[in-house]
Amino acid sequence: MAEPTDDQQRAPHLFKPGQSGNPAGRPKGSRNKLGEEFIAALHDDFQEHGVAAIQVVRAERPHEYLKVIAGILPRELKVTTESDLTDEQLIERIQRLDAVIRPFLSIEGEGGAGIGDQSATVTH
Secondary structure (H helix, E strand, O other): OOOOOHHHHOOOOOOOOOOOOOOOOOOOOHHHHHHHHHHHHHHHHHHHHHHHHHHHHHHHOHHHHHHHHHHHOOOOOOOOOHHHOOHHHHHHHHHHHHHHHHHHOOOOOOOOOOOOOOOOOOOO
């Protein structure tokens, strides 16, 4: 018995390859216009109710609130740990931290507590 051809296997209601059910096609720009109108309406609604709506969802439906947050975050988040850094990168990071912290530390002999001085107190 001979193998059936593609035309014989295809259900009678399906179109043949290259044929369309709508030969005229979608009007140019119609999908974009719908999307633009939707975004504009959403923007207008958010301007009027946005912050209040977020607060209500956060309080009454925290699981939906978290879904929204998760939905806007990137799918992959690259986290670098110190173990991923080369020695040079780690030294550079320590030097930058030192430069930021140093102005807040008193040097021994200048009337303040020195680095590592257990008796130092912090006031706010």
